[in-house]
Structure formats: structure tokens, C-alpha cells
Amino acid sequence: MANVFFKSGLARIQSRDSTLYLFSDVYQVPLLPPEIAARLATGAELGLSVLLVLGPFGRFAAGGLSILNVVAVIS
16 A cells, blocks of 8 residues: 555656646645645655555554545545
């Protein structure tokens, strides 16, 4: 799972314009401006996927990635 989220985060970094387009026009993230939501999602995918690989932080990272997925489904 960490590999999937990490690759997704890398793709968001490589195509910043399309990421901003997605967060401004396609995804309707509640309570956050699109640019902040894009940065938070990218950071969460990259950072939490690394923590998921590290043993002691796996549960924390899994919880964070679960929240990220719930927000994605809602939006």
C-alpha cells in the first residue's frame, strides 16, 4: 500500500498544474482552499507512505491514509 500512495504523491509533484486543476475543479474538498488541499494531500501521501514502511509508525500512518481516503470519497 505504501508504494501506491508514494507513487501517487510523486505523480502529484511532477504534474503540479494538473494537481491544482483537480483540486480546484474536480475535487470539492470542504473547508480548504484548493491549493492548500493539494499540498496537504501530496504531503500526506508522501510522508505517511514512508511512515507506513517504518514499523513503529505504521498504525499512525495507516490512520492518516484512511482519513485521506475518506476525504477523497466525500469530495
